[in-house]
Amino acid sequence: MENNISLQESFRPEDELQYIRKIIADSRASFVEDGKPYIWWGLVVAVGMSVTYISALTNRDLYVGYVWIGLVLFGFATIIYYMIQQKKQVKRAQSFIDRIQGAIWGACGGSLGLAVLLINTFQHTGDAPTIHPIYTCFVSSLILGIAYFLSGIANDLNWLRNVGFAWWAGAIVMYLWPTVHVLGIYAGMILVFQVVPGIILQRRYRLLTAVLSEA
């Protein structure tokens, strides 16, 4: 076979395995997350939660409802813009990680949105149970814990998986200490455990795409 002659002369199984590992790693690297949605949503929620916290602490009406409506609309607009941009890029390969990643955040984001909407909007309707809105932070933290844990495993990033543990630890604190300060804790957690991971993913993405384009 044409290539085998030269291949056999210098053939070392170790090199061959190393070569295969490198190609697989390079291919997978082209599917690395760019972290942008983490940063956008993180900032949106951090701003909204900070306004809510300040409003609750100072007992002043800071138009919290309108602030949230504006922020959520802004969040959705940026996500739609992001998705359109992603679609414009020629996606020349599809990976299982891509699909899993979409499924994780789609399922968790949907659950989170539904929980927040139901607890804050319909709790006094009909036979719906009364849950103090402060517990939306607890529920959100639990769901974000699941999303980060699974996302870390799907991307083979231990630090991202450990962010899930941080969210679960935060959820425990929020459940056991349900005061107004939970809003502040949640705003801080969103910055540290959502925006910062997004920035790290963004830097990693830039680094890997630069390395791959040089290769």
Next chain:
Amino acid sequence: MNDFDYQQLDEVIHSRIRLAIMAVLISVDEAEFTFLRERIGATDGNLSVHLKKLEEAEYVTVTKQFVAKKPVTTCKLSKKGRKAFELYIDRLEAMVRP
């Protein structure tokens, strides 16, 4: 197995470019021809020839279609190809093992 018993290795895969094609395809669901070309660094002609060999061995399925009036060739590893690649890796690892 003897350390240098090449007869034990699948001849279809045991070529630098075909091995690279298989390695790229095992890490994705499917990939376009241009993606493979970039990842492997082969010329169009060379890549086509090696893809044809993998297709003939039924290790890879190649689909040609038009997307936005442009021809797009998509390659995917078949079940047979996946098994053959896994066996190839197993044999390489067996050679490395003391």
